[in-house]
Amino acid sequence: MRGFSTRSVHVGEIHTLDSVTTPIFQTANFLMNPDKYKKTSRENHIYSRISNPTVRATEQKLANLCGATDGVLFSSGMAAITCSLLSVLSQGDKAIFLTELYGGTHNLVRNLLPRFGINCDFCQIDEIESLSLDGVKVLYVESLTNPLLKFTDIEVLSERAHHSGALLIVDNTFLSPYNFRSLDFGADIEIHSVTKYINGHSDVILGFATSKDNNLVNEIWGKMYSLGLNPDPFEAYLVSRSAKTLALRMERHNDNAKRIAIYLKNHPKVQNVRYPIFYERIPKCYERCPGFGGVIYCDLLTQERALKFVENLRIFKEATSLAGVESLVTIPSLTSHASLSDEELKRAQISKGGVRISVGIEDVEDLIDDLEQALSKI
Ligand SMILES: *Cc1c(COP(=O)(O)O)cnc(C)c1O
Numbered sequence: 180m181r182g183f184s185t186r187s188v189h190v191g192e193i194h195t196l197d198s199v200t201t202p203i204f205q206t207a208n209f210l211m212n213p214d215k216y217k218k219t220s221r222e223n224h225i226y227s228r229i230s231n232p233t234v235r236a237t238e239q240k241l242a243n244l245c246g247a248t249d250g251v252l253f254s255s256g257m258a259a260i261t262c263s264l265l266s267v268l269s270q271g272d273k274a275i276f277l278t279e280l281y282g283g284t285h286n287l288v289r290n291l292l293p294r295f296g297i298n299c300d301f302c303q304i305d306e307i308e309s310l311s312l313d314g315v316k317v318l319y320v321e322s323l324t325n326p327l328l329k330f331t332d333i334e335v336l337s338e339r340a341h342h343s344g345a346l347l348i349v350d351n352t353f354l355s356p357y358n359f360r361s362l363d364f365g366a367d368i369e370i371h372s373v374t375k376y377i378n379g380h381s382d383v384i385l386g387f388a389t390s391k392d393n394n395l396v397n398e399i400w401g402k403m404y405s406l407g408l409n410p411d412p413f414e415a416y417l418v419s420r421s422a423k424t425l426a427l428r429m430e431r432h433n434d435n436a437k438r439i440a441i442y443l444k445n446h447p448k449v450q451n452v453r454y455p456i457f458y459e460r461i462p463k464c465y466e467r468c469p470g471f472g473g474v475i476y477c478d479l480l481t482q483e484r485a486l487k488f489v490e491n492l493r494i495f496k497e498a499t500s501l502a503g504v505e506s507l508v509t510i511p512s513l514t515s516h517a518s519l520s521d522e523e524l525k526r527a528q529i530s531k532g533g534v535r536i537s538v539g540i541e542d543v544e545d546l547i548d549d550l551e552q553a554l555s556k557i
């Protein structure tokens with residue numbers, strides 16, 4: 180075979196990591212196919228914004244983890260949320276959202292969707308089960324909320340949504356697919372900020388939307404590439420590695436957080452420790468969860484004490500993210516909920532001395548020693 184000069188770039192075989200586009204003649208599914216130019220498919224990989232072999236393999240892996248039939252990977256959790264909502268909502272439609280939503284989602288729902296004629300209402304978590312869903316197209320919730328770790332009853336809500344012809348979308352980021360699968364309890368679309376537990380190493384920003392309904396997945400995929408919300412294949416590759424240790428990491432997050440929650444609850448300087456093992460009752464759909472993840476909320480009563488505590492921690496780093504292998508801590512009233520007035524904070528039940536801890540996978544005795552020395556200084 181004739182060699183190539185150094186001036187012409189030989190694209191070569193399909194290389195899953197670095198090729199933006201695969202020559203059509205090399206794409207297995209296109210070979211000998213007379214319709215090859217007609218249809219955009221998720222398997223043809225003609226252009227990386229539309230589909231990519233590494234991304235595709237990761238999507239199938241994550242869909243399996245979620246008990247779904249298929250899914251779509253995105254450049255961020257927010258991209259997955261935006262695209263899922265824009266795929267199922269049209270002008271004039273009505274959607275209801277949980278008030279206690281992740282800040283970015285709250286922002287999207289408040290400031291962007293109404294500009295496209297979508298009617299968005301909010302509902303407090305305590306009222307959502309008795310809310311009328313007449314004429315509602317989408318009900319959007321989080322399975323476990325931030326930062327107070329309240330559950331929404333996915334089984335009850337999906338039944339009510341379907342009774343009224345609405346779709347239930349669940350952001351399941353805080354529990355991860357290891358601890359809970361909302362699709363098994365009737366959710367139509369499950370969303371993850373892959374940035375959090377699924378990747379778990381605080382080195383990637385990606386999102387995922389998944390379903391047991393392939394028509395819905397294809398609809399979302401079509402909007403994903405039209406809007407250009409595609410993930411980076413190298414990040415997808417990192418996530419496909421991370422997914423191999425999801426179960427191991429989650430077991431450790433679950434165990435460490437449980438130990439630490441009990442330690443904090445018995446500490447005289449700490450109030451209102453919120454972690455699901457202390458709840459009198461949890462919705463039935465969560466009774467078989469192997470654990471509840473690494474996030475704990477507690478109250479140190481004043482912002483001054485919370486700041487002093489955070490400043491004195493050595494292993495726990497102050498940062499706004501969560502769900503990585505390293506332990507993090509943040510003060511919601513100063514970060515994620517900084518825009519809320521005193522009145523709004525009170526209504527949201529978030530104290531100025533409230534602290535959110537994201538327990539990592541370090542040695543739990545080391546973590547407890549660190550908390551002990553920091554608490555002794557406040
Ligand atoms: C972080 C987060 C998001 C947003 O994800 P990004 O990957 O940062 O875009 C959405 N929902 C929840 C619950 C989150 O924690």
